[in-house]
Every structure is written in structure tokens, then in C-alpha cells.
Amino acid sequence: MYYYTAIIILSCIALSVLCILIHENYRISKKDKRVLYLTCVLIAVSALAEWLGERFSGDTSIPTWSLRVIKCADYILTPIVGGAFIAQFHSNSIRVKLIKWVLILNSVFQVVSCFNNWMIIIDDENDYIHGPLYPFYMTSYLVIIALIAMEFAVYGQHFRRQNRASLYATMILVFFGIFIQEIFCGEIRTAYIALTLGMTAFYIHNAEFSQTVADDTIRTQEFHILVSQIQPHFLFNCLSVIRETYHEDVENGDKAITQFAKYLRHNMDSLIGKQIVSFSEELEHVKGYVDLQKLRFGDELDVRYEFECTDFSLPTLTLQPIVENAITYGVRKQREHTGIVTVQTHDYKDRVEIVVTDNGPGFDIKNIKEDDKTSHIGISNVKERLHKACGGELIIDSVPGEGTAATIIIPKNQRGGVIKYYADIRN
DSSP: OHHHHHHHHHHHHHHHHHHHHHHHOTTSOHHHHHHHHHHHHHHHHHHHHHHHHHHHTTOTTSOHHHHHHHHHHHHHHHHHHHHHHHHTTTOOOHHHHHHHHHHHHHHHHHHHHTTSSSSEEEOTTSOEEEOTTHHHHHHHHHHHHHHHHHHHHHHHTTSOHHHHHHHHHHHHHHHHHHHHHHHTTTSSOOHHHHHHHHHHHHHHHHHHHHHHHHHHHHHHHHHHHHHHHHHHHHHHHHHHHHHHHHHHOHHHHHHHHHHHHHHHHHHHHHHHHOSEEEHHHHHHHHHHHHHHHHHHHGGGEEEEEEESOOOOEEETTSHHHHHHHHIIIIITTOOSSOEEEEEEEEEOSSEEEEEEEEOSOOOOGGGOOHHHHHHOHHHHHHHHHHHHHHSOEEEEEEETTTEEEEEEEEEBOTTSSBOOTTSOTTO
16 A cells, blocks of 8 residues: 555656646647646546545545545546546547546446445445446446547547657557556556656647647748748849840830739749749749840840759749849850750759759859858858758859859658658648
8 A cells, every 4th residue: 555655646746747847838828728737636636536445445434425435536537537638639529529428427327326335335344345337337437448549549640640659659658557457456556657647748749749830830930031031132133134124125125024924923922822832833933034034135045954853842932043043143244155054853862953054154162252142142042941941952063164053952751752841730
């Protein structure tokens, strides 16, 4: 009995510490905190009821009715603890409704049984044994466990795959502790220590998930800020092209405005709303920009496309700034021969690469001036968004007098698909 007393005391202390942690967690809503507090209290009170039942069984100094009340509370509260776990899911499924009804029927049954020998029989020595309807209680208890297991399984499907294992392991831990106690007919008391550990693990799971959501939200906000930075930069460059085209050829200037309006109509929604787009969408965006530039440069600009693969995704506004940079700093700075910009894709086992090359004057990367770095906002922006969105890289290689090559590296996951950090958190 001493070891069991120590277990109950430690469980209650652990639950108290857990309540402090819940109170200090600002990411949990007040409503969810109340449910967590209630669950901890129910576990503690249920554990105390079971402990008192064991403690006073065979103690002739206490009234028989008090032992009946204690055991009645034990048989009512223990299944309700399971219901409290499920209450944290905020589910209104048919399984949850069935659990509620079984808990209500069990509570009514236990209260009625408290006044007769249905559930427990107490002899002259104040020892108790299970009554003839105890199997009814165990049947309802097992039904509740089965429904809880199903609800846990369904609830886990709302999380990413890597967040499910800990949730299911928590469920197994609790059920294992309960079954060990039942199999050994109460000789080994493991149910409430398992419930306490399970409650702690469940809180840790939710806290980690909340942190993951917070981190993803921050990354999403940072991504939108980066996109919002590059959009005005891109629009300014387009308007500059239209202005220069007007100075040289009014008719082409009119065409440029029409092309620009068409371009915006088809692409701005995706620029504003999406973080990850297909390569085909990004390529359409690039071609719209190239068409604008061709109105300005005519035959002086030749953009070529050579693709090994196109069935992949990438962060929005990744390729267009690189092509824009190749035209702006590669083609516009030299007029001796036709400016050639080549866009290629290469498919490797662990990554996809997009290579944009130009035959412009190139530059010395080591000696690039700080002013030039500032003017290359699109490049630095692309590097940061690639890193944040998919762990990708942008590598610039330039040789003065020969041209520049920009390589976008997009890693694949283990199944060969391009990593998407911005997929739905619950998928």
C-alpha cells in the first residue's frame, strides 16, 4: 500500500506542475486551458477515489456507506477522465456523442448501485468484492475505451504525419497502463500513473504543435513580406521598360501597355495569393515579362528554353527576378551582339536545378560594390525565399567578358517530390 500511496502523491504533484505549465503557456486559449485544468483535476480526484477505496477496504472503523460512496465515485469518475481527454479535441462526431451517453448511463447506474449490492458487496469485515453487475460496468468501460481509440485515430489524421506518432504513442501508453491493472485484477496499480504520463505527453504534443504552427505562421508572414518587397520592384522595372519603349517607338509603347495590362490581369492573383506555384505557372509569368522586354529590344534579345523536366513546384517569383536580372545586367549593358538568355531545367536524384545563363559582360563577384548589391534586390530576395520556403539555394557564377550563370537548386524529399514547407500544417 505504501508504494501505491507514493504513486498517487507523485501523480498529483505531477498534475499540479502540469497545471502551472498550462497556465504559463500563452499560446493556449482560455477555453482550452479550462478543459486541460478540468482533465488534470479529474485524474487527481479519480486517483484519490481509487486510493481511498483501497485504503479503507477492510477498515472496520469507517461506516460501510462511506466505502460505497468512495467506490461509486471511483466508477463514475474513471470513465469520465477518458471523456475529458476527448473534450480537448473539440469534436462533435457521433463517437463523441455516444461517449457522452455511455458516461451519463454509467453515472446513473453507479448512483443507483450505491444503495444495493449490484456493483460491490461489502462483508462484515468491510472488505469489498465486485458485485454481479460489475461486468456491465466493464462492458461500458471497454466501449468507452474503444470509442476513445477511434476518436484518437481520427483526430490524428488532422496532423502532419510526423506529428501523429507521438499522439498515437500517448494513447497506447494510457491504454497499456489501464490494461495492465485490469489484467492483474488491481494487484499492480498502473492506471493513474499512465493517465498522468499520458496527460503530460498529450500536453507536450499540443505545445509542440502550437509552436510548429507559430513558426510556420512567422515563416509565412516573412514570405509575404519578401514578396511584397519584390512586387513594387518588378512593377517599377516594367514601367521603366514601357517608358523607354515609348521614347523609341510609340506604336511599340502602346503594345507594351496592352501586354502589361494583360500580364497583370493573368498573373497578379497568383503573385499575391500563392506561396508555392508550379513551374508551368512561374514560366508563364516569365514569358509574359520577356514579351514586354522584346517590345523594347526586338531582335537584340533572344530568350531560349531547354527543359529536362517541368513537373515540379517552386516558390512564387523565383525564376522571373533571375531572368529579369539576366536581361537588365546581361543584355542591356551590351549592344555589340544579340543578347542570349537561356533557361534550362535539370532533373537529378535529390534535386531539381534551374539554370539561367546570359552572354552579357559578366562581373567580378568578389569585387562587387555595395551599391550594386543593393540594386540586386531581386537576387537577395530570391535567395532568402528559397531558403525559407524549401531549403533551396541560389548560386551565382559570373566571369567578366563571358557572361553570368544563375543556378536555382530545389531539393527533393525522400519520395522524389519537391519539398513544400508551406503545405497545410494539418496535412
